[in-house]
Amino acid sequence: MGSLQRFSLCFSWKRIVCIFFLPVILSGFAPRVKDKEDLIFANAQLQPAQYRFNWSHLTPLKLMDRSVGLQTESRVGSKPYFTLGGHKFLIFGGSIHYFRVPREYWRDRLLKLKACGFNTLTTYVPWNLHEPQRGKFDFSGNLDLEAFVLMAAEIGLWVILRPGPYICSEMDLGGLPSWLLQDPKMILRTTYKGFVEAVNKYFDHLISRVVPLQYRKRGPIIAVQVENEYGSFAEDKDYMPYIQKALLERGIVELLMTSDDAKHVLKGYIEGVLATINMNTFQMNDFKQLSQVQ
Structure with a gap:
């Protein structure tokens, strides 16, 4: 013992x-x-502070001067980069789709995104869910886009919005409402009159909600995507300029961008709009065509 x-x-x-x-x-x-x-x-x-980037002051609740939004800049001897509020800014973006997450879990998911080191949220806007029947719009409950974007700002995340109207996002018809097909002559994602009229009515409801959430309106939205991967479709050369104009006329003032796969970026970009590419793996050759339009 x-x-x-x-x-x-x-x-x-x-x-x-x-x-x-x-x-x-x-x-x-x-x-x-x-x-x-x-x-x-x-x-x-x-390490010494000069070798670290500190964006703690570049968050929606702390950045007070909103006169200069997200921009691209290039100086002699350095690669192009983004600036936000005049400060050099690196976008770490991650996607959470509000319409795929129960509203009760929004805050939890956004906090986890922030905890992973991301500073920007990206999300699509599904037309088929917001206008399930022609002329009947729903932005309530789990489809309350405004509440989701404002919650992201509260948590300290900027937002890149991808309103479509076509979003792909592995949804039936790419998020376009099925009632569009009631028109037997319908040609989706073109300047066909029936499609344009439907988009205009949808954008009238959607973009009026988005405008107050923009960076220069003291909101968190720093950029807006024009359509989605149109280069791989490219049925109408006038379609992308039409969507761009539709956004601008309704009050979108932040940086506009397009997104395509590397092979089709030349068919999907718009003059004066930032072209970007999607890739599953990092390949230097994928940037060759992008460099022609950036």
Whole structure:
């Protein structure tokens, strides 16, 4: 019994010593980073401030001066980059689609996006859900786009909005409402009169809700996508300029952008609108065509 007690005391004493010295031991295994002056830091987080980007002041609730929105800039000797409010800004964007997440979980999902290090939320807007029947619009409950965007701002996320009207997003008909097909002559994603009239009525309801949420209106929306991957469809050369004009005429003032796969970017871009590409894997060759239109 006495030897067992002595063993217990000895074990406890050794355990205390190990716990005390554990942080010292583990620090020897911390990642080491060399800066330009060959100074070694035991932890990458301890590097001098000039080698870190700090965007803590570039959040929707902290950035007060909204005179200059998201822009692209290029200087001699450096690669092109984004600026926000005149500050150099790197977009870390992640997608959460409000219409796919129960409203009760919105805050949880947005907080997790923020915790992962993202500073920007991207989301589509599904026409087929917001106008399930011609002329009957729904922006309530789980489809309350405005509440979702404002919640993102409250959490500290900027927003890139992708309103379509076609969004793909692995939805039937790419998010276009099925009632469009009641017109036997309908030609989707073109300037066909029946399609344009339907888009105009939808945008009248949608964009009026989006305008107050823009960056320059003190909202979190810093960019808006024009349609979605039109280059792989490209049935009407006048269609993309029409969608661009429809957004501008209804009050969209933030940076406009297009998004296509690398092979079709030349068919989907618009003059004066930032062209971007989608890729599953990073391939330098994918940027060749993009560089022609950026």
